Amino acid sequence: MAKLWKISKFVRIYLGFKPDGYSRIGECxxxxxxxxxGIMCPFLFYKGDLAFCRIYNTRPKSCREFPYEPQDIVIGCGYSFYRKRK
Ligand code: SF4
Incomplete structure (x- = not known):
């Protein structure tokens, strides 16, 4: 089950799928x-505890906008979500 979850998350990242209904707050x-x-991004590298991206200025939209929804939050992430009013 965990493997399926990782695969679906990877597909959503790849497709840039952004569900409606949530607003993101906080910061990276x-x-x-x-x-x-799923897989380690080849552009990711670390200096001490901080992560850096080798293509930060030209990174895909899907990277800029991730996490998309509460299910995407990993432990320790600086973002959180609240539901938009309808
Ligand atoms: S998990 Fe959250 S805090 Fe960590 S790099 Fe990704 S967006 Fe930033």
């Missing part, structure tokens, strides 16, 4: 955990 703490979901 540069832990790099989301860049290692």
């Amino acid at each position: 703490k540069r832990c790099g955990k989301c860049c290692a979901i």
